[in-house]
Amino acid sequence: MKKLEVDVHHLTRVEGHGNIKVRVSDGKIEDLRLEIVESPRFFESMLVGRYIDEVPHITARICGICALGHTTAAVRAAENALGWTPPEEVMMLRRLLLDGETIQSHILHVYFLAAPDFFNVGSVIPLATSHPEVVKRALRLKKLGNHTCEILAGRKIHPVSMAVGGFTHWPTKSQFLQVKEMLLQSREDLDETVKLFATLEPPALESPTEYIALRSDSDRYEFVEGRVVSSSGDSVSEEEYLDLITEKTVAHSSARHASTERGCYAVGALARYKINHDRLSPWAAKGAKAMGLTPDAVNPFHNNTAQIVESMQCVEEGLEMVEKLLDVDQPPVYAPLEKKAGVGTAAVEVPRGILFHHYETDDRGVITKANCIIPTGQNQANIEMDLHRFVGNMVKGGKSEDEVRHACEMLVRAYDPCISCSAHFLEVELV
């Protein structure tokens, strides 16, 4: 194949509006772009002038899929700005909720968005007829994630009770028990999920890169707090995030993207697995082994596999949290925090990777500056690098235009990009 052109307008089965453009001539890639064409929303601008306690509710609306992750980052950053440390019970409930969101988001992605490619269909709808058991299992697992959040925080999409300073509603014992029951029931469905995905062969692609994820001083597979750790060996505290990550303008493009001094990097389930694999529960580690996932994985398609392993990890962590929360006799009492001037940053692992929120307030608690660094924004340059390597391999292998297009779509999808999030502030074009 000497010459080919791929032009995917509004890639389907991803969150948000994106285009893929590839032009190959004389066997050489002349142009390759992942365009993000989402309507810009200007959240950081809208936040200036708002009260700090409004932050979780406003930033939840950056994304319908990972609303709870944004909320968690927002409350922690705001609390850091106001100089408040949450009690352990509050952190446990936040962990449990984020476990729920991570399960529902990962399951939505692997079954509804990515799996149709492996069955050669265009969506989950035909699978409802051809593989009803698979779809029903996916729906049960997704429901588990959603209901955990709905029962405990009022809503999954834009959680209600997660506030700066704790929870405005503390769940009852019976609510915790409902969640425990659902978590226990999900084990069988996840075992079946592992069996299914162990039979699906991801496309081959060796694309080593730098991986960044949270890692804490505890022995926990971390999602909610800790140090920002790179596979290069670098490690910074969350407030020092700009020492590791810079956002800059790229030549021939006006896009702002994140990089380290070494270049592009990857965040998300695979990055977290690579940084924290030694802390997986035995059951989740067994799932990884059964699907052939190993810590030296450098194939971005293994992000889907890592998402299944993490769903298992979240069930295990969720059960641990629910047991501890059932033992809490005196729930923490919520009181709004005193508003004052401050600066606060938080890093939280949301389904698609590490998320940073940063706020500065004046003495009335009014925001003077806001910054959010989104997983998909961090992954963009890395996706493009992978596409270059992938298309290069396929051109050498003499693949047809259709095969290349389909493979490129699958690769972008493997990252589970959240384009609404990445374009929360601007339109980005990657060249």
Place this chain on the structure above:
Amino acid sequence: MSKPKIGVFSFASCEGCQLQLLNYEDDLLDLLGRIDIVNFREAIDEKSNEYTIALVEGSIATESDAEEVREIRENADFLVTIGACAVTTGLNGMRNATTAQDAWKRVYPDREFDENVASQVRRVSEVVQVDFEIPGCPIDRRELLYVITCLLHGQVPRLPTSPVCDECRRAGNPCLLDRGIWCFGSITRSGCGAICPTYGESCCGCRGLLPGAPIEELIEILGKKGMPRDEVIVRLNQFASRDEQVKALTEELRRRRQEVAV
């Protein structure tokens, strides 16, 4: 009988309202047996212009958004807006407090302004005729299912027009105002089951304000609880920045306090 064809479309938003469609875990397979989803970028590959019902999410924030929604209007017999962004502009309306150029400069100082960005964020009904609106941030899943069911049976759906307080009282919640916590439930359209006050959180008005809502009375009550008039106006701007009464109050506040960015 062939199944009715539905297209799902998204503009400036978090895509959470269309996600509610995938969140019918118990009813999804049944629903798919009754309708044909022919255009739904977030979940399916097919992209057809043959649909009778269009579900439209998101605000109109760019010139190309406006063009696209006009095409959807041409194609659809029935256009339903879903969610605050589409119905009232929701949170996106806060962007209108500054010019598009200023918002751009603030978040992206080193890049040239994109002329496609509209000067004002608009609700869908400011651009095309809308047949039915489902408010809320996000929309309530049951409400969406109810509206779809009505449309399938040729009936006109009706949504509640009473204040959130009605549902809140029925839920047996203690009044947040009595506990000294601010709440916009008395001036906001119900239909959400008062989910926020039920979970101890203030109603922030996401479903839109009632026509002729008694805002001044609420400002007076909140003043007695210790929330200054200006703070009430700032908070009203979170979801109701395009409400005529709120616009007037915000103008008044701007004149008084130039430094507050609402």
